[in-house]
Amino acid sequence: MVTRLALAALAGSVIGLERERLLWAAGLRTHMLVCVGSCLIMIVSAFGFSDVLGTKNVVLDPSRIAAQVVSGIGFLGAGTILLRGEVVKGLTTAASLWGVAAIGLAIGSGLYVPALATTALVVGILAGIKPFEERWRERMRSQTLRMTVRKGTMSIDTLHAVTGERASRVRQFTTRPASDPDLDEVTVTFVRLSRTSFEAIAAKLRETADVVSVDTVNS
Structure with a gap:
């Protein structure tokens, strides 16, 4: 005993x-x-x-x-x-x-x-199992981009054209007028996306002619 x-x-x-x-x-x-x-x-x-x-x-x-x-x-x-x-x-x-x-x-x-x-x-x-769980949670976590673009140039179709096969990862897309009447503020939230892919999308958007600025928003 x-x-x-x-x-x-x-x-x-x-x-x-x-x-x-x-x-x-x-x-x-x-x-x-x-x-x-x-x-x-x-x-x-x-x-x-x-x-x-x-x-x-x-x-x-x-x-x-x-x-x-x-x-x-x-x-x-x-x-x-x-x-x-x-x-x-x-x-x-x-x-x-x-x-x-x-x-x-x-x-x-x-x-x-x-x-x-x-x-x-x-x-x-x-x-x-913890490392795999953390990796999965990181992948499932929502990640947000906030862009300033020329007025009327950014739509969901334009975003899809830039992101390509990752378009299905877009959970939310909103557009509103910026303080400058010639610009729009666009907010895009992605889900089920790795941090590397998220950064790659941000880099592609920054290279787009009609995009003035791109900032990442911490979730």
């Missing part, structure tokens, strides 16, 4: 270190405590009632204690979720706490191979 608890602490520390390096509130110690606590609860469920099981008129379901971990860990995960403006932070850390709780239950029940495999998978998901 002590070996199971120690193994649970080790598994929790491996996942907790990944969260700790990103300076999340739920880091190394939190993940270790959740995993060890879940392991102990599983041990209590499996062996803590052996002295009363089989006693006349006593009917127990030891699995019910372990089952409460699945729902009970939610309060701790909720504490790591923050709303900053319109962005929700901490969901991944909350999920990792839920995962280490499951790992602790598995180790407490003696399922070492599934528990270690899950530990490796969770670490791989947290550390290995």
Whole structure:
């Protein structure tokens, strides 16, 4: 039983270190405590009632204690979720706490191979998938160009002619009169476009004769 608890602490520390390096509130110690606590609860469920099981008129379901971990860990995960403006932070850390709780239950029940495999998978998901996720988010993020052009020279068709195959990436196109009566202000928002392609479009527009200026707008 002590070996199971120690193994649970080790598994929790491996996942907790990944969260700790990103300076999340739920880091190394939190993940270790959740995993060890879940392991102990599983041990209590499996062996803590052996002295009363089989006693006349006593009917127990030891699995019910372990089952409460699945729902009970939610309060701790909720504490790591923050709303900053319109962005929700901490969901991944909350999920990792839920995962280490499951790992602790598995180790407490003696399922070492599934528990270690899950530990490796969770670490791989947290550390290995993040670069791909960030690249995808960067690609999906909207990017905006603000142009000053000669009056009546920039339309959606003209923009399509300049951007070519990337025309389908235009989400919004607006035109309004500039302070100079001979000029228009055009705002174009692109989606699902890499930063390199976005900069290439801006460079092409700057080379267009009727375009006076092109500025990028931070999203």
